[in-house]
Amino acid sequence: MSQQRHGNTSGNAGGVPAFPDLPEATIARLPEYLRALHHLSEAGADTVSSEGLAAAAGVNSAKLRKDLSHLGSYGTRGVGYDVTLLIDQIEYILGLDQRRNVALVGLGNLGHALAGYAGFASRGFRIVALFDADHDQVGKRIHGLTVRHVGELGRAVVDEGITIGVIATPPTAAQGVADELVTAGVTSILNFAPCVLSVPAGVDVRKVDLAIELQILSFHEHRKASLTALPGGRTAEEDGENQEAVGS
Amino acid sequence: MSQQRHGNTSGNAGGVPAFPDLPEATIARLPEYLRALHHLSEAGADTVSSEGLAAAAGVNSAKLRKDLSHLGSYGTRGVGYDVTLLIDQIEYILGLDQRRNVALVGLGNLGHALAGYAGFASRGFRIVALFDADHDQVGKRIHGLTVRHVGELGRAVVDEGITIGVIATPPTAAQGVADELVTAGVTSILNFAPCVLSVPAGVDVRKVDLAIELQILSFHEHRKASLTALPGGRTAEEDGENQEAVGS
DNA sequence: CGCGATTTGTGCACGCCTTCACAAGCGCTT
DNA sequence: AAGCGCTTGTGAAGGCGTGCACAAATCGCG
Numbered sequence: 001m002s003q004q005r006h007g008n009t010s011g012n013a014g015g016v017p018a019f020p021d022l023p024e025a026t027i028a029r030l031p032e033y034l035r036a037l038h039h040l041s042e043a044g045a046d047t048v049s050s051e052g053l054a055a056a057a058g059v060n061s062a063k064l065r066k067d068l069s070h071l072g073s074y075g076t077r078g079v080g081y082d083v084t085l086l087i088d089q090i091e092y093i094l095g096l097d098q099r100r101n102v103a104l105v106g107l108g109n110l111g112h113a114l115a116g117y118a119g120f121a122s123r124g125f126r127i128v129a130l131f132d133a134d135h136d137q138v139g140k141r142i143h144g145l146t147v148r149h150v151g152e153l154g155r156a157v158v159d160e161g162i163t164i165g166v167i168a169t170p171p172t173a174a175q176g177v178a179d180e181l182v183t184a185g186v187t188s189i190l191n192f193a194p195c196v197l198s199v200p201a202g203v204d205v206r207k208v209d210l211a212i213e214l215q216i217l218s219f220h221e222h223r224k225a226s227l228t229a230l231p232g233g234r235t236a237e238e239d240g241e242n243q244e245a246v247g248s
Numbered sequence: 249m250s251q252q253r254h255g256n257t258s259g260n261a262g263g264v265p266a267f268p269d270l271p272e273a274t275i276a277r278l279p280e281y282l283r284a285l286h287h288l289s290e291a292g293a294d295t296v297s298s299e300g301l302a303a304a305a306g307v308n309s310a311k312l313r314k315d316l317s318h319l320g321s322y323g324t325r326g327v328g329y330d331v332t333l334l335i336d337q338i339e340y341i342l343g344l345d346q347r348r349n350v351a352l353v354g355l356g357n358l359g360h361a362l363a364g365y366a367g368f369a370s371r372g373f374r375i376v377a378l379f380d381a382d383h384d385q386v387g388k389r390i391h392g393l394t395v396r397h398v399g400e401l402g403r404a405v406v407d408e409g410i411t412i413g414v415i416a417t418p419p420t421a422a423q424g425v426a427d428e429l430v431t432a433g434v435t436s437i438l439n440f441a442p443c444v445l446s447v448p449a450g451v452d453v454r455k456v457d458l459a460i461e462l463q464i465l466s467f468h469e470h471r472k473a474s475l476t477a478l479p480g481g482r483t484a485e486e487d488g489e490n491q492e493a494v495g496s
Numbered sequence: 497c498g499c500g501a502t503t504t505g506t507g508c509a510c511g512c513c514t515t516c517a518c519a520a521g522c523g524c525t526t
Numbered sequence: 527a528a529g530c531g532c533t534t535g536t537g538a539a540g541g542c543g544t545g546c547a548c549a550a551a552t553c554g555c556g
Contacts, residue, residue: 019474022467025543031463035442049503058444062545069505077504078552094463095470102462113361119442119459125466163469164462187472188465194283194367196306204468206461211367213454214350214412215279215342217436218373219270220452221411222343224435226267273513297533310515317535325534326522 022093026067032057033064034090041083049080096124103129103162103186105177106169107137107147110192114168116143125164129156133173150177157184164188171195178205270341274315280305281312282338289331297328344372351377351410351434353425354417355385355395358440362416364391373412377404381421398425405432412436419443426453 022030036056040048050068054061068074068081074089075081091097104115104127114120115130130142131150138149148156156162165181167174167189174193181189182199191197191207199205270278284304288296298316302309316322316329322337323329339345352363352375362368363378378390379398386397396404404410413429415422415437422441429437430451439445439455447453 019471023543027464027467028460030467031457031460034463036444050505051503056444058446060545062547063543065503065505066544073505075504076552077550078502078554080503093467093470095466095473096463100462100466100469109361109364109366113357114458116357117458118357119457120462123459123463125459125462164465188469190461190465196284196304198306202472204465206465208456208458208461209279209367210362210365210456211371211373212276212279213438213456214348214368214373215282215344215371216275217412217438217452217454218343218348219275219278219341221348221436222341223267224450225343271512298535299533308515310517311513313533313535314514321535323534324522325520326524326532328533 020070020072022070026070029057029059029063029067030090030094032059033067034087034094034096037083037087037090041087045083047076047080048083050075053081091124100125100164101128101160101162102126102164102166103131103153103157103160103181104166104168105131105150105153105181106167106173106193107132107140107142108168108170111168112142114166114192115145127166128160129162131156133169150180153177153180154184157181157186162186164190166190166192167197168192268318268320270318274318277305277307277311277315278338278342280307281315282335282342282344285331285335285338289335293331295324295328296331298323301329339372348373348412349376349408349410350374350412350414351379351401351405351429352414352416353379353398353401353429354415354421354441355380355388355390356416356418359416360390362414362440363393375414376408377410379404381417398428401425401428402432405429405434410434412438414438414440415445416440 033053036053037048040053040056048056050061050065054064057064065075068086071089071093074086102120102125104111107115107130111130111132115127120127127145130145130147131153132138132147133150135149137147140147157165162184163186165177165186165188167177167181169177171193172195174191174195175197178189178191178197178199182203187203189197189199189203189205191205192209194209194211197205197207281301284301285296288301288304296304298309298313302312305312313323316334319337319341322334350368350373352359355363355378359378359380363375368375375393378393378395379401380386380395381398383397385395388395405413410432411434413425413434413436415425415429417425419441420443422439422443423445426437426439426445426447430447435451437445437447437451437453439453440457442457442459445453445455
């Protein structure tokens with residue numbers, strides 16, 4: 001999103017390029033495949049067909065094959081994909097073979113929950129530092145970590161090898177925190193605050209806005225309601241004036 | 249995602265189509281525009297140019313103009329867009345003029361935070377019911393609501409006019425909850441559980457997986473690290489046995 | 497060893513989305 | 527009233543992503 005070019009004219013010899021040029025859409029699906037693969041692995045599967053994995057990940061099998069083909073050839077025709085091999089390969093590509101230390105800033109409602117979210121640890125991410133601007137929060141222990149003041153952020157990032165920052169502050173504070181993270185050398189930010197962050201080129205920001213998701217659902221609800229009420233016409237539902245109560 | 253066709257050959261007379269055929273990409277950005285507009289409105293702006301609004305929403309101005317043009321012509325050449333008018337129009341399209349009642353299922357770490365997330369209420373969404381399968385949770389009061397057992401879900405959905413269900417349960421329970429929501433008549437689901445939900449056609453599911461976002465960031469970290477270390481070649485960083493502790 | 501069943505990897509076409517560039521339209525000034 | 531500057535709305539082009547359909551490759555069996 002803030003990144004424009006992921007070019008990498010990988011012209012290295014040897015069989016497998018270390019860093020193929022993956023389409024963004026593919027990258028976004030790899031974690032989904034990975035989860036499905038772990039699930040299959042736990043169920044005792046050694047190999048899986050594109051059809052089977054696609055079903056488990058909720059995508060089209062052709063899309064899955066094309067996605068995986070971008071990583072290289074890790075399947076066997078007539079057989080399928082080696083589950084373990086594929087897991088290793090995707091984890092390598094995603095950089096999950098090395099543990100990523102995460103700093104979480106903002107310990108309100110949401111931040112508190114994120115600090116204890118089991119889904120992070122189980123996938124190689126470790127939240128190693130908590131920060132808040134509120135002095136009442138500082139010093140509290142949350143899920144085994146002590147909340148520190150946001151002023152210590154810069155030092156902690158360097159000292160503790162933090163590579164990803166998570167912002168769960170109110171929107172007014174978010175840009176400031178982002179600036180501090182960037183200054184400290186963090187180049188990946190996950191932003192839960194409903195606001196636009198501006199960061200220098202080379203820094204990746206991903207945004208999760210819970211309310212936006214609801215609004216998109218609301219749109220579809222609205223659309224569906226208007227369609228069922230009056231297929232192909234003007235909405236019934238609640239439209240100020242106009243058109244009172246359609247047939248049936 | 250689970251929806252394939254949003255067709256609506258709107259052939260109604262009169263000036264403005266009530267439900268233009270909006271591209272999904274546009275819909276996803278409308279909430280962002282809306283937030284920026286509210287911000288501008290509070291700052292006292294009456295009109296705003298596409299350039300200005302685009303900057304506030306973090307997008308390209310041409311894209312913004314094209315998005316808005318899909319809603320109809322609500323701008324004035326040479327002047328810009330009327331902030332209030334545009335807010336009303338987007339809110340209407342998104343169906344935010346009517347309050348949406350939301351049920352939240354699963355009150356672990358994340359669910360607890362969602363129940364108290366201020367960002368929902370401030371945008372027209374009201375969480376009106378909480379459910380959990382755990383009898384220890386049932387009966388607790390969280391942010392003014394009493395947690396009910398998930399078995400009461402069906403009745404509550406009907407009685408309280410719930411149109412959107414939010415799933416924040418462990419992944420193993422998610423499909424079951426989704427089934428119950430669908431049976432009760434809910435057609436929009438926001439899923440925080442890291443798993444694939446299968447639902448009948450006509451039901452919209454949006455998924456938010458916090459760990460996936462981190463994994464995508466991790467990929468870019470990995471990529472950036474390998475590029476700075478060895479531009480265009482095989483990664484240094486950690487390549488099997490790797491070097492321990494770089495620099496410093 | 498050969499054949500058929502199975503499954504991957506991919507060329508190709510199509511559609512969606514983005515971006516550019518500019519004509520059309522509006523208001524202000526002279 | 528006419529001209530000028532500014533901004534919207536949109537036609538066209540290009541790029542990206544998806545999905546089909548099939549050739550290539552592998553395994554198992556007779």
